[in-house]
Amino acid sequence: MRFQLIHLAYFASSLLFIVGLRGLTRPEAARRGIILAGVGMLVAIIGTLVHQDIISYQWIIGGLIIGTVVGIPMGLWIPMTKMPERIALSHAFGGLAVALVGVAEYVRHAIMQGHITQFTMGALGFEVFFGTVTFTGSLMAFGKLQGVLSGRPQTFKGQNALTLAMLATCLALIVYLIFNPLPGFFYTVVGLGFLLGVLLVVPIGGADMPVVICLMNSYAGLAAAASGFALDNNILIICGALDGGSGFLLAVIMSKAMNRSFRNVMFGAFGQLEAAVSDGVQKSVKAFTVEDAAEFLKNASSVVVVPGYGMAVSQAQHAVHEMQELLEEKGIEVRYAIHPVAGRMPGHMNVLLAEANVPYDHLIEMDAINPSMPTVDVCLVIGANDVVNPAARTDKSSAIYGMPIIDADKSKMVFVLKRSMAAGFAGIDNPLFYLENTRMVFGDAKNTLHSLNAELKK
Amino acid sequence: MSDQLIFGLYIFMLSVFVGYQIITKVPALLHTPLMSATNAISGISLVASLVIAGGKYGKLSTILGVIAVAAATINVVGGFLITDRMLKMFRRKPVKK
Numbered sequence: 001m002r003f004q005l006i007h008l009a010y011f012a013s014s015l016l017f018i019v020g021l022r023g024l025t026r027p028e029a030a031r032r033g034i035i036l037a038g039v040g041m042l043v044a045i046i047g048t049l050v051h052q053d054i055i056s057y058q059w060i061i062g063g064l065i066i067g068t069v070v071g072i073p074m075g076l077w078i079p080m081t082k083m084p085e086r087i088a089l090s091h092a093f094g095g096l097a098v099a100l101v102g103v104a105e106y107v108r109h110a111i112m113q114g115h116i117t118q119f120t121m122g123a124l125g126f127e128v129f130f131g132t133v134t135f136t137g138s139l140m141a142f143g144k145l146q147g148v149l150s151g152r153p154q155t156f157k158g159q160n161a162l163t164l165a166m167l168a169t170c171l172a173l174i175v176y177l178i179f180n181p182l183p184g185f186f187y188t189v190v191g192l193g194f195l196l197g198v199l200l201v202v203p204i205g206g207a208d209m210p211v212v213i214c215l216m217n218s219y220a221g222l223a224a225a226a227s228g229f230a231l232d233n234n235i236l237i238i239c240g241a242l243d244g245g246s247g248f249l250l251a252v253i254m255s256k257a258m259n260r261s262f263r264n265v266m267f268g269a270f271g272q273l274e275a276a277v278s279d280g281v282q283k284s285v286k287a288f289t290v291e292d293a294a295e296f297l298k299n300a301s302s303v304v305v306v307p308g309y310g311m312a313v314s315q316a317q318h319a320v321h322e323m324q325e326l327l328e329e330k331g332i333e334v335r336y337a338i339h340p341v342a343g344r345m346p347g348h349m350n351v352l353l354a355e356a357n358v359p360y361d362h363l364i365e366m367d368a369i370n371p372s373m374p375t376v377d378v379c380l381v382i383g384a385n386d387v388v389n390p391a392a393r394t395d396k397s398s399a400i401y402g403m404p405i406i407d408a409d410k411s412k413m414v415f416v417l418k419r420s421m422a423a424g425f426a427g428i429d430n431p432l433f434y435l436e437n438t439r440m441v442f443g444d445a446k447n448t449l450h451s452l453n454a455e456l457k458k
Numbered sequence: 459m460s461d462q463l464i465f466g467l468y469i470f471m472l473s474v475f476v477g478y479q480i481i482t483k484v485p486a487l488l489h490t491p492l493m494s495a496t497n498a499i500s501g502i503s504l505v506a507s508l509v510i511a512g513g514k515y516g517k518l519s520t521i522l523g524v525i526a527v528a529a530a531t532i533n534v535v536g537g538f539l540i541t542d543r544m545l546k547m548f549r550r551k552p553v554k555k
Contacts, residue, residue: 025483031545038538048505054512064522067531075539097529104522107513241473243500347489354547
């Protein structure tokens with residue numbers, strides 16, 4: 001009876017998760033979808049609590065309380081600008097939970113009962129492998145995003161060979177464990193998994209974090225799916241597959257948006273080997289004061305804003321929205337051009353601008369806005385660099401050659417809001433800055449926009 | 459090959475297929491909420507941690523189980539709250555202040 005009850009609960013929650021996720025295909029239905037998924041989660045948890053193996057509830061309640069006390073602030077109070085860090089951290093928690101479940105299951109079967117089936121052993125091996133890699137890998141990503149670790153790729157000689165050798169050892173050990181489930185080998189897999197997570201992420205630069213975050217999302221899902229196989233629990237397999245598939249798909253979309261292969265992102269150590277491109281010619285830029293820029297904007301009829309990571313760093317999204325409203329009052333059309341990899345995670349710019357109350361029908365994807373760029377009077381580049389670099393279209397020697405970009409250079413006038421002429425993240429020079437129709441407006445993006453808004457109000 | 463493996467693989471394959479169909483239709487606009495939603499949903503590993511934390515499998519299992527319950531609960535509670543908070547912000551018309 002209990003068994004049927006649990007399975008009925010899991011069946012209902014699987015259905016609710018799938019229907020809930022489908023809600024995310026439309027912004028209007030998204031909130032209802034996530035609430036349905038939340039109900040599904042509640043049903044699954046309540047259903048599990050009647051499990052016949054559970055003999056005491058005090059530890060469960062303790063864990064649930066700790067998790068809730070930490071989870072509520074992480075859900076309600078973390079500012080939107082910290083979303084990439086928060087997502088990376090939650091992947092780490094997810095990986096840790098699954099890895100610990102795997103270790104506990106191994107101890108129960110192989111050590112306490114003295115017997116473990118080959119199938120369970122294999123599944124547990126993959127579970128702890130993916131779980132541990134996700135845990136340390138996500139912590140490294142978090143460190144890089146938070147600035148605790150250097151955002152630059154950290155590499156040493158023979159690093160890729162070492163990583164690959166460790167990966168191969170891990171997989172060989174898992175296969176060996178299926179036939180000889182010895183504790184020493186099992187814990188070696190756990191240890192190697194933790195190390196591999198570090199080694200895999202440390203050589204990847206901060207600008208590639210969107211791909212890393214997606215991959216960690218995927219690994220966390222695969223770990224959960226493996227635990228579903230080990231525990232013969234279908235809801236874990238279903239949710240793990242949804243999570244793993246979603247993360248993988250997003251990683252593919254992100255890589256495509258950078259015109260790079262997975263292999264290149266994972267092992268390329270992008271942004272370090274590229275010396276700043278310099279052809280020896282001293283190029284000059286034309287600077288604009290805020291007053292000049294404001295005067296120009298007032299006379300425009302169509303303005304496109306291209307936001308980048310710099311907007312997030314300077315937290316300029318609210319000032320951008322204020323500018324949009326001021327311009328719209330003057331009858332000027334304002335749109336936002338969103339590059340898929342702008343920022344540090346998929347959809348980063350959309351979330352920030354939505355937080356600043358920008359209606360989402362103003363946020364236009366790259367492919368949709370590019371054809372109309374030549375008719376745009378002023379293109380305002382705020383904290384974006386590589387995603388508007390025309391070298392990606394023309395310069396075969398450029399590290400970002402082939403990456404699809406927003407055609408800011410094709411608009412009639414480009415304003416670039418930038419701190420200084422220091423090279424961008426990847427250290428690649430940006431020919432956009434030197435174009436005839438480009439004007440640099442130097443300073444912190446938020447301060448610049450505040451003075452710009454003051455000018456526009458005059 | 460055990461029945462368990464074959465049956466599990468069927469479930470896995472079908473879920474990947476359903477997931478692919480849904481996720482390719484999620485607009486780039488909602489990619490961050492998608493990621494935090496799938497992360498919250500993968501907090502389902504909580505159901506496995508619960509059985510281990512409350513089960514009679516010895517002290518070590520209980521300790522590991524409790525940590526796993528706490529970590530998974532953080533993702534479930536925090537994940538659903540923040541996804542809802544994000545989705546609340548996506549509006550077609552700006553809110554008048």
